[in-house]
Amino acid sequence: MNEVELIHLILDRLGTAGRDAQLKIGPGDDAAVVAWEPEQEMVVSTDVCLDGVHVPRDCPGDLVGYRTVAMSVSDIVAMGAVPRYLTIALTIDQADVDWIAAFADGVRDGCTDANTTVIGGNLAKGVKQIAVTAIGSVPRGQAILRNTAEPEDDIWVTGKLGATSLALQTMTTWSPRGLSDLKRLTSTDVIARYLLPPIRTRFVDCVRECASACTDISDGLGFELTQLVSGSSYGYRVESREIPLWPSAELEEVLTQDDSYEILLTSANDKREMVLNYAQSSDIPISLIGKVLSTSDRIFIPDHDVISRTTGYSHF
Amino acid sequence: MNEVELIHLILDRLGTAGRDAQLKIGPGDDAAVVAWEPEQEMVVSTDVCLDGVHVPRDCPGDLVGYRTVAMSVSDIVAMGAVPRYLTIALTIDQADVDWIAAFADGVRDGCTDANTTVIGGNLAKGVKQIAVTAIGSVPRGQAILRNTAEPEDDIWVTGKLGATSLALQTMTTWSPRGLSDLKRLTSTDVIARYLLPPIRTRFVDCVRECASACTDISDGLGFELTQLVSGSSYGYRVESREIPLWPSAELEEVLTQDDSYEILLTSANDKREMVLNYAQSSDIPISLIGKVLSTSDRIFIPDHDVISRTTGYSHF
Numbered sequence: 094m095n096e097v098e099l100i101h102l103i104l105d106r107l108g109t110a111g112r113d114a115q116l117k118i119g120p121g122d123d124a125a126v127v128a129w130e131p132e133q134e135m136v137v138s139t140d141v142c143l144d145g146v147h148v149p150r151d152c153p154g155d156l157v158g159y160r161t162v163a164m165s166v167s168d169i170v171a172m173g174a175v176p177r178y179l180t181i182a183l184t185i186d187q188a189d190v191d192w193i194a195a196f197a198d199g200v201r202d203g204c205t206d207a208n209t210t211v212i213g214g215n216l217a218k219g220v221k222q223i224a225v226t227a228i229g230s231v232p233r234g235q236a237i238l239r240n241t242a243e244p245e246d247d248i249w250v251t252g253k254l255g256a257t258s259l260a261l262q263t264m265t266t267w268s269p270r271g272l273s274d275l276k277r278l279t280s281t282d283v284i285a286r287y288l289l290p291p292i293r294t295r296f297v298d299c300v301r302e303c304a305s306a307c308t309d310i311s312d313g314l315g316f317e318l319t320q321l322v323s324g325s326s327y328g329y330r331v332e333s334r335e336i337p338l339w340p341s342a343e344l345e346e347v348l349t350q351d352d353s354y355e356i357l358l359t360s361a362n363d364k365r366e367m368v369l370n371y372a373q374s375s376d377i378p379i380s381l382i383g384k385v386l387s388t389s390d391r392i393f394i395p396d397h398d399v400i401s402r403t404t405g406y407s408h409f
Numbered sequence: 410m411n412e413v414e415l416i417h418l419i420l421d422r423l424g425t426a427g428r429d430a431q432l433k434i435g436p437g438d439d440a441a442v443v444a445w446e447p448e449q450e451m452v453v454s455t456d457v458c459l460d461g462v463h464v465p466r467d468c469p470g471d472l473v474g475y476r477t478v479a480m481s482v483s484d485i486v487a488m489g490a491v492p493r494y495l496t497i498a499l500t501i502d503q504a505d506v507d508w509i510a511a512f513a514d515g516v517r518d519g520c521t522d523a524n525t526t527v528i529g530g531n532l533a534k535g536v537k538q539i540a541v542t543a544i545g546s547v548p549r550g551q552a553i554l555r556n557t558a559e560p561e562d563d564i565w566v567t568g569k570l571g572a573t574s575l576a577l578q579t580m581t582t583w584s585p586r587g588l589s590d591l592k593r594l595t596s597t598d599v600i601a602r603y604l605l606p607p608i609r610t611r612f613v614d615c616v617r618e619c620a621s622a623c624t625d626i627s628d629g630l631g632f633e634l635t636q637l638v639s640g641s642s643y644g645y646r647v648e649s650r651e652i653p654l655w656p657s658a659e660l661e662e663v664l665t666q667d668d669s670y671e672i673l674l675t676s677a678n679d680k681r682e683m684v685l686n687y688a689q690s691s692d693i694p695i696s697l698i699g700k701v702l703s704t705s706d707r708i709f710i711p712d713h714d715v716i717s718r719t720t721g722y723s724h725f
Contacts, residue, residue: 099725122556125452129451131446169440215456222536239438
């Protein structure tokens with residue numbers, strides 16, 4: 094297949110998953126056209142998924158497609174915004190029709206789960222990687238930043254952390270189980286959880302209503318905790334034993350290189366019950382792991398000395 | 410420098426070029442936040458610039474940065490939309506601070522020329538490539554598609570075509586001339602024109618007011634001509650000698666693989682004077698090269714037999 098035929102294949106597979114009436118012109122022209130609700134602001138984020146870094150080499154296409162969508166959507170959710178539209182640029186070293194078709198299937202499945210839709214993209218020959226731009230909407234002035242935590246705020250995290258390193262240690266061959274089977278296992282199996290990060294769109298209202306600051310966890314919990322107070326001179330105190338870990342996960346790895354794409358947020362004390370209610374009603378596990386300090390101290394209790402690195406993953 | 414330091418370096422270099430009051434939160438958070446004018450629709454396009462394909466290998470960073478912006482902006486202009494915002498994802502194999510700083514300079518210069526601004530991005534380690542998402546605005550319902558030409562419409566093209574292949578034939582070493590010097594030469598020098606494609610934002614009003622269909626030329630003129638009528642059963646007749654070529658450029662190459670990023674449009678006969686006036690007032694050369702036919706014939710006069718391929722560049 095040539096480039097045009099492959100693009101048609103992808104678009105056929107994607108179908109109309111997640112489309113809404115605001116999308117006036119979808120993929121296929123020089124650009125997509127979207128009408129925008131005047132009371133909404135637009136939230137825009139770009140991520141890259143690298144073969145061998147963000148996904149294991151030779152990962153089946155549908156798993157890469159799903160993971161790519163989940164990774165990019167988590168940035169939008171962390172702003173308290175509803176994911177709406179994606180553009181996806183796939184670079185791949187050969188016209189591997191089966192892999193590309195599976196990739197499109199995984200993207201479609203992720204879009205269905207995130208209630209978002211692909212409005213454009215690019216296909217080119219080169220080393221395999223995927224660049225995604227995600228566009229979300231949030232009521233005017235209500236986007237939640239990541240560095241605006243206030244002293245005494247509670248610090249919360251969704252889900253469980255540490256699946257990545259456990260999965261990479263135990264994953265020797267690709268499971269014959271397909272995407273839909275793996276999706277059923279994400280609450281019990283580290284490999285499934287690593288490959289298919291959570292899509293927390295049901296948590297958007299909680300972020301917008303309750304959070305004083307919020308980010309997704311893509312570079313280690315320690316780095317993300319520091320982000321929460323990077324706009325101020327505040328610090329934090331975290332109870333290490335309250336950090337929700339997968340069995341056998343190592344805390345230091347979780348602090349320095351976890352990319353679980355769970356949501357980390359702070360909220361005022363008086364919203365504690367509200368956060369718990371949102372978590373319960375949206376069936377999303379949540380843990381209260383500490384609080385924001387008015388000083389710049391960064392304290393982990395009880396094992397502070399174990400944890401000195403908070404720099405997070407660096408590509409360089 | 411690590412990843413965070415490199416990102417700061419890039420943001421420092423970019424400065425506030427092209428920013429507008431609608432940008433509420435710029436680069437640095439999980440996502441950018443943009444307020445949108447209710448009477449405007451949003452136009453979104455994603456492009457990838459591959460090292461060794463869209464730019465020669467070892468191309469200086471500032472030239473790659475400028476070219477990347479120009480490439481992505483041309484899709485927005487071709488919709489009759491004003492370029493507003495870009496996200497840029499750079500993947501590079503090492504933390505080459507000088508190259509990255511120069512790249513940011515070139516992006517800034519392109520943004521200044523296009524009156525657009527970078528609102529977010531990504532930096533990762535890998536084979537060098539750049540993915541850009543461009544977002545533009547167009548009054549509601551006025552976006553120009555690329556396949557809606559009508560019979561008897563004039564076919565126009567801006568600028569001159571064919572610089573790419575001529576440049577690649579003659580370019581043996583990198584000119585010591587910098588970006589600003591090269592920019593002054595784009596109307597006379599094929600290498601300068603190839604490296605620094607036109608940013609036709611001054612032509613947006615003409616596209617929106619006059620065009621029945623429009624696209625930019627990124628995959629050969631023949632392929633793009635076919636796009637103009639791909640939504641219908643119409644064809645075209647093009648006078649080959651009216652196609653504006655660089656001296657020594659070969660017509661067949663221009664038809665099959667030109668990526669000059671010039672603007673190709675159709676317009677009704679009765680708008681001919683209006684198009685010419687817009688071109689003159691915006692100081693953009695324009696050529697009337699043919700017309701749309703009510704039949705599906707695709708005719709080049711006088712040398713039709715020379716030109717049979719209209720498939721355009723395919724990555725695969």
